[in-house]
Amino acid sequence: MWCENTGNNMSSAVSEASKPEQPLRTLDIVNAGLAKRYRAERRFRRLGLAAIIASLAFLSMLFTDIFWKGHTAFRQTFIQMNIVFDPELIDKENLAAADYNGLIRNALEREFPEVSGRGDRRELNQIVSPGAAFILQEQLRDNPDLIGQTLPLWVPANDDVDMLMKGHIDRYAPEDERRLSDKQLAWLNRFEEQNRIQKKFNKTFFTAGDSREPELAGIWGATVGSLYTLFVTLLLSFPIGVATAVYLEEFAPKNRWTDIIEVNINNLAAVPSIVFGLLGLAVFLNFFGMPRSAPTVGGLVLTLMTLPTIIIAGRAALKSVPPSIREAALSIGASKMQMVTHHVLPLAMPGMLTGTIIGMAQALGETAPLLMIGMVAFIVDIPGSFTDPSTVLPVQIYLWADSPERAFVERTSAAIMVLLVFLIAMNAVAVYLRKKFERRW
């Protein structure tokens, strides 16, 4: 070891420096190695910096990738069609049963009278989304006087057309290698020349539930499911977490039983989340017979998962309240419970809230345990109660990431962006709370 050598010889090196003709002085040896050692020092330092830059580069790569893939999803291609609300196809008494697809087919036929033959007609109809019918239905429901009139309407294009407009489908690729035929391209070009095909803000994405058609799929259903689930989680985990933290920190006697509880909480914090899913499946679904895919059960499972986080943060917050506060309260005659509820708990509350918000952010991003309890189903409807089958944002991302359609890639990324916005907002609130109420005693 070099350091032992220099250490032993340091004093002799200094004393021997006065003798000029000593052939090999320790200082020389040290100086000779110095350049190399400084190089090693610089190398090491650069290595450290490189490590940080690498992880930050991964982070920015991840964000750029998601943003790059997802930003197009907020705009959706629409085609302007001159719809004739043909009285023959619409039953005035029963607007829901009208043949809206027929109206669109007729409009397309008027647009391209030269198209004939079954196959060609089908291809022509394919450029408009099947969801266009709903738009017509809504228009008519809001304004039944439209029957018999002609109205230029913007209807969503099919996902392949959307992909073409966003440049994800190569126009010049050979016909059999792209999802749109030459004929369809020609029709679309005609629309383009008349400036009747445009990208507009994608409202559907924020208001609709899931769908098999990418252009009709939205995240509102999953968002509502997430909200229900998080509400249940918050309702259960906050009081239970605070109660546990208060008991363990303020009341618990130091004995075997409290030791067991403490070790348990620490271990639960590190149990893989999927194991909580197994617990939920075996206990809540199979043993108690709770409904599958329900936000209530999801909330229960996530409660168990986030409890350790909240308890640990809560205990840290209680610990940071100085004992003098407690002693002052006790000395003027407060009972122990009064001391806690009137003085300690209010002072520890910001810290507890911060911990709770971080726990909720964790719960919002969690996927694996919810897959186990069946929140992975394909659900079109927006959930209306705590027991309706529903899905949550991360699971929706997982489902879309698995879908083969090209158009779902951008929607997945956009959903991820929405999820990240929620998470960043929650964490920002936590940081703000901590900064604002943090007290140094």
Next chain:
Amino acid sequence: MTPITLLIIVLILSSLFYFVGRKRAFTVAGGKGARGLHSLPTYYGALTALWCAIPALLVFCLWQMFETAIVTNLVIGDLPDQIRMLPPERLGLVINDIKNLVSGNIVSGEIDPVMQMAADRYRNVQAISMAALTVIALALAVLVALFVRQKINPGMRARNHVETVVKIILILCSTIAVFTTVGIVLSVLYESIRFFKIIPLTDFLFGLEWSPQMAIRADQVGSSGAFGAIPVFLGTAMISVIALTVAVPIGLMSAIYLSEYAGKKFRDAAKPLMEILAGIPTVVYGFFAALTVAPFIRNSGGMLGMDISSESALAAGLVMGIMIIPFVSSLSDDVINAVPQALRDGAYGLGATRSETIRHVVIPAALPGIVGGILLAASRAIGETMIVVMAAGLSANLTANPLETVTTVTVQIVTLLVGDQEFDSPKTLAAFALGLVLFVITLCLNVIALHVVRKYREQYE
């Protein structure tokens, strides 16, 4: 009336009784006001409110727990004999059909009049049960509260009563953590034991072939199923090792740089940024791995003339490594900061450069803590689910080549349990056996890691 409305009514009732109790306390105190009472008047109110809510809530919980079973039994009792005599699993199907009819779901095929009758009966019994619950719970709430109100007198030790009740509630809350652990162990163990009754433990732990697809009916085409978990374990190990080879050097070096070299400003900026990596949902990493990293690796391998699977272990491992960088770095940061400054000063005093001090003094002193941190990160990597579900494969290959597809314990659990399940088929039960293995391994890693970290921290305190 739905259960939730009942709950809300009980809560409203209880808050009403708070005022009733408080008023009563003032009344019994006579002209002396609060000074004539043992406790503050609010405690008398709180006591009445608590005794109004607790019995009603207890009844409510017990009722909810047993209602389904009792109602089902009543309905089964009314079914015709030939249905009642069916074997239990067929009977289960019938009951499921009835429940579906009750909740208005679409039932395949024609609706049998017998079933329709049973469903009506079910709905009927359920309504009666709900009505009975409402009456009993509300009556109990009011009666007990009135009783407590009647007992209020100036000498009553209301505060002590309330505090005892609250303390009991606190204790009950704190035991939930224990119950969770017990629940996990029991539920996983119970199904695992059922699995090991069908497939011997040694076959599971040491078998080399994993193909859980089983024929459910005898006449179905399908393999007989093989449950040798070695390929699954090895796949998990491989992906975790790849993740650790990414995360440990990067995490450790960033921790060293941040705690030893970086200025305060840089540290304050870089640390939270790195923590973001830990806060990103794993499903996002999974998406990144499956749609960006995996194709990238596949294409760059293709350019080099290598045949790389699009679900290679490498892609999943790399991204998982990125995910656990912050775990390694923040834990190492803690232990490096805990190394006393005196040790560093000693090394500097001997003429060591900074990097020499770090390599020869700080790291060896912090090593147990760092190892503990790495173990925790490893347990994260083993238990991580979404990245591997989305980016790693399903087929259990026994291979050491990171460019091929492997599968992991968590992937198998998810694929075996998502979708329709049959709880007597070894295919479903196998997931619980894998879950048991996962739980035991991560628990051991955590216990060792926490022990190491704690022991080390005590050394310098």
